[in-house]
Amino acid sequence: MSALFILIGFSLLAALGFLIAFVWSVRVGQYDDDYTPSVRILFDDTTPDSKAAPKA
Template identity: 50%
Template sequence: MSVIYMLLTISIIVAVLFFFVFLAAVKKGQYDDAYTPSVRMLFEDELVNETSNNSNQNKSQTE
């Protein structure tokens, strides 16, 4: 029975350690997306045209 308590304690310590490492990585910007904003400007016109076409189609369907 003492083995279960020992394993449970070790697993909680490891989980807390991984959580703090994850928080440190987030704080340092490890998961920031640096690629998408530079590419988004290339496709922005297509997105604007699609949304304006969709809104025009929705207006004509409701009238």
Template identity: 50%
Template sequence: MSVIYVLLTISICVALVFFAAFVFSVKKGQYDDAYTPSIRMLFEDELVETKSDKNNQNKRQTK
């Protein structure tokens, strides 16, 4: 029965070490997205038309 207590204590200690390592790596930025910025230039940007752009296009079409 005492072996179960020892194993339980060791497993909780190991779990706490892994949790601390995870929290440390998140705070240091290990999980920030480093892949997407490098390929962002390969994708087309969506054009956003504003009201002034639409007004300028309408004026050009009426001339």
């Protein structure tokens, strides 16, 4: 039974460590995307349909 308490304690420490690492990475801008907005126009595939008949 004591091994269970030790494993629960270690898992809570590991979860807290991952949470701290995640919060730190968000604060320093690790997930900010600077590249995609600059090239988004190159991949724009919304073109007007030239084959569509004009509406009367």
